[in-house]
Amino acid sequence: MSHDDDLDxxxxxxxxxxxxxxPSAGFADRVMAAVAEVPEVTLIxxxxxxxxxxxxxxxxxxxxxxxxxxxxxxxxxxEVISTFDAVEVSP
Amino acid sequence: xxxxxxxxxxxxxxxxRAAFRTIVEQTQVPLHRLAIRLLGNxxxxxxxxxxxxxxxxxxxxxxxxxxxxxxxxxxxRIVTNAALDHMRRRRSKEKSxxxxxxxxxxxxxxxxxxxALRELDAWLQDLTPDQRAVVILKAxxxxxxxxxxxxxxxxxxxxxxxxxxxxxTLREKRDLTESQKP
Numbered sequence: 220m221s222h223d224d225d226l227d228x229x230x231x232x233x234x235x236x237x238x239x240x241x242p243s244a245g246f247a248d249r250v251m252a253a254v255a256e257v258p259e260v261t262l263i264x265x266x267x268x269x270x271x272x273x274x275x276x277x278x279x280x281x282x283x284x285x286x287x288x289x290x291x292x293x294x295x296x297x298e299v300i301s302t303f304d305a306v307e308v309s310p
Numbered sequence: 311x312x313x314x315x316x317x318x319x320x321x322x323x324x325x326x327r328a329a330f331r332t333i334v335e336q337t338q339v340p341l342h343r344l345a346i347r348l349l350g351n352x353x354x355x356x357x358x359x360x361x362x363x364x365x366x367x368x369x370x371x372x373x374x375x376x377x378x379x380x381x382x383x384x385x386x387r388i389v390t391n392a393a394l395d396h397m398r399r400r401r402s403k404e405k406s407x408x409x410x411x412x413x414x415x416x417x418x419x420x421x422x423x424x425x426a427l428r429e430l431d432a433w434l435q436d437l438t439p440d441q442r443a444v445v446i447l448k449a450x451x452x453x454x455x456x457x458x459x460x461x462x463x464x465x466x467x468x469x470x471x472x473x474x475x476x477x478x479t480l481r482e483k484r485d486l487t488e489s490q491k492p
Binding site for chain 2: 226238241246247253257
């Protein structure tokens with residue numbers, strides 16, 4: 220028998236021996252009493268949570284829009300410069 | 311039970327607090343066993359389990375349970391994390407005071423079970439909290455490696471690594487104990 224088998228046997232024995240440990244009587248009542256003290260989630264909490272997401276999404280959209288606007292402006296400038304260079308004035 | 315728990319969780323999310331009692335009643339025995347084996351102390355296990363249930367309730371009622379895992383697995387994760395936090399806090403307190411707390415053995419269960427719990431706790435004492443959690447979840451609770459990885463939110467490799475180290479520590483401890491026997 221390997222060392223690991225030995226360890227597993229020992230842990231198995233302790234698992235079986237501790238199987239009948241139960242929570243004390245009235246444990247569920249105590250949990251429910253603690254739960255009763257948790258304030259209810261109100262509409263304001265929900266709106267507040269979604270509001271934070273909305274603000275974050277709007278900020279990201281604004282950042283993306285600024286980036287695109289700058290990029291487009293650079294393209295337009297390049298286009299204007301190349302067009303200007305290409306103008307031929309006939310005598 | 312899994313489908314029923316999922317249903318009850320959905321009810322709690324809609325504001326039905328009574329549905330949470332059903333969840334507690336259906337899961338308290340296995341979760342208490344997990345907490346008591348992780349902590350080795352019935353009184354601390356009940357406190358930690360209660361704290362974990364309150365956390366679960368807050369998450370459910372705020373609709374923060376994604377439903378990616380089964381309710382039971384999710385609860386296992388909350389209880390294990392709460393127990394790990396408690397163990398780490400206890401360790402740092404023990405380091406500063408140099409005295410380990412005497413386990414309170416007034417919980418329900420036979421005298422043999424309480425004795426076995428004391429034995430299990432003493433045997434696993436030299437493991438880090440993370441190693442102890444892996445040994446309890448895998449070798450005692452009988453979970454598979456992917457299940458343990460899901461509960462501990464780590465990779466399967468990390469689970470195996472912790473298990474190998476834990477086994478090495480346990481073997482060393484046992485060999486030392488046997489060599490000291492007359």
